[in-house]
Amino acid sequence: MADGLSAELLRRLRATPGLEVKPGEPLARYTTFRIGGPAELLVTVASERALRRLLAALDGVPCQLLGLGSNVLIPDEGLGGVVLRLVGGFRQVRMEETAVEAGAAVPLGRLARLTAEASLSGLEALSGFPSTVGGAVYMNAGSYGTEIRDVLEWATVMDRGGGRRRLTADQLEPSYRRTALQGTGAIVTRARFALSAGDREASLARIEELNRRRWSSLPSGRPNAGSIFRNPEGDYAGRLIEHCGLKGRRSGGARISPKHGNVIVNEQQASAADVLDLMLLARRAVKKKTGIELEPELVLTGSLAECWRHAPA
Ligand SMILES: Cc1cc2nc3c(=O)[nH]c(=O)nc-3n(C[C@H](O)[C@H](O)[C@H](O)COP(=O)(O)OP(=O)(O)OC[C@H]3O[C@@H](n4cnc5c(N)ncnc54)[C@H](O)[C@@H]3O)c2cc1C
Structure with a gap:
């Protein structure tokens, strides 16, 4: 049972449709490092409506969002307050003629393959690292010369007060592994990527080739979190x-x-x-x-x- 969170809060969250609540859930399994102690309370959230209700109930309780956990280190003693994961409705994808809209919990690699299969080009270089759409937008993730900012049209974000905004790529002020979202507590809920009509076979072949290149340069078989440090200006x-x-x-x-x-x-x-x-x-x-x-x-x-x-x- 959570020590710091009130019984009333737990009762409210348990009664909210679209939320699943797990006190004391070990977090190591939710990270690619396979490291970290328990969450005081892990809450999975299946819809925007449930997310808004959760944020209203939290009222200042510390809250850490996890995507695929591929760029986080969680302390051995775990995390107090609430750890949040997006599921369900946040995994929806809507394909258009030359664009795709995806929920924040969609794995980016899966989205890249889906769009390549549909002969849409643009996400190939972003397919080879573990990430959710939301995590990648938040981090302005990138590889092989492409960053999320290059293909992102807009993202919808919910602030801790439950307010919802649509921000263009420029409004996110993206730079190397940084966006204006960092440190604000805002949660990316959805994103739209502008793509171009491409060739299915060529896009799938590029995904395969880039993935092969990537895995030959990284240690395989051992849990890790990719790059630990930012590259300093002009060096590695x-x-x-x-x-x-x-x-x-x-x-x-x-x-x-x-x-x-x-x-x-x-x-x-x-x-x-x-x-x-x-x-x-x-x-x-x-x-x-x-x-x-x-x-x-x-x-x-x-x-x-x-x-x-x-x-x-
Ligand atoms: C083997 C390996 C290779 C990698 N290679 C690359 C690479 O080439 N390029 C690169 O950029 N990164 C790389 N990474 C790092 C990592 O994959 C990216 O940073 C990724 O975008 C993190 O996404 P995630 O969903 O796992 O986020 P997490 O690791 O779960 O979270 C990272 C941060 O994003 C926040 N966050 C997650 N989801 C949301 C959301 N919906 N809204 C707001 N904030 C959110 C979290 O709170 C946290 O602060 C690599 C990692 C690994 C393990």
């Missing part, structure tokens, strides 16, 4: 970490991948503390050797964000 975080001799370095069950300096793998039941330890080590070593301060791309949740901010750089 992986190159800098390698330059400091840290490839292959271990802390507990976590290891800086011997294949890619900017990826940490969960080799053997790693804890979040193990991962954070390697991140702090890399930040210190790179700063000392090059003067460059690495910044996380990985979203550090709960107490981890504080630990990162307060640890000596």
Whole structure:
């Protein structure tokens, strides 16, 4: 049973159609790192209406949204308050002649394949990493020279007060792995992508080829969260970490991948503390050797964000 959340709140949420409530649910399984303690309360939300009612009921209770959990580190002690996942109605896709509209919980790779199958081109380069549509919009995710901003027409977002807005790609102020949504608590509910008429076979072949290229450059078979640090201007975080001799370095069950300096793998039941330890080590070593301060791309949740901010750089 949740300690900090009131019994009245739990009762209200349980009685709300479209919400499923799980107190104490372990979160590791909801992340690609397979790391993290329990949520005080995990709530799955099946519709916009249910989301609005949930946000109204929360009234200031801390709330962390999870997509596919491919870019987050969750503390070993878990997360207080509510952890939210979008399901059901947020997985709908509506295809048009040269555009597609998708709910925030649709996996981006699935959307890329669906549109390629329908001879629509534009999402191929974004198909090869684990992401929901909502997570990718929030992060302005990108790969192989394409960012979400290049194909996004608009996204609908709900703020913590339940207000709904439609924002164009420009209004999201996208830059490298950043958007104006970050830090605001706004939730992406839906997005529309402008695509072009293409060739089905060519798009599917490009998806296959880019995926092959991607997996040959990343450690496979071990849970990870992709790039840990943002690339500094004009350089690569992986190159800098390698330059400091840290490839292959271990802390507990976590290891800086011997294949890619900017990826940490969960080799053997790693804890979040193990991962954070390697991140702090890399930040210190790179700063000392090059003067460059690495910044996380990985979203550090709960107490981890504080630990990162307060640890000596
Ligand atoms: C093997 C691997 C390779 C990767 N390669 C790339 C790559 O090439 N390019 C790249 O950009 N990223 C890459 N990543 C990182 C990750 O895939 C992206 O950042 C992705 O867009 C995160 O989406 P998600 O749904 O998993 O979000 P999560 O990891 O669950 O969440 C990330 C952040 O987004 C927020 N969020 C999630 N959904 C929403 C929503 N609906 N509304 C508002 N906020 C939301 C969360 O609260 C959190 O702050 C890689 C990750 C892995 C594991």
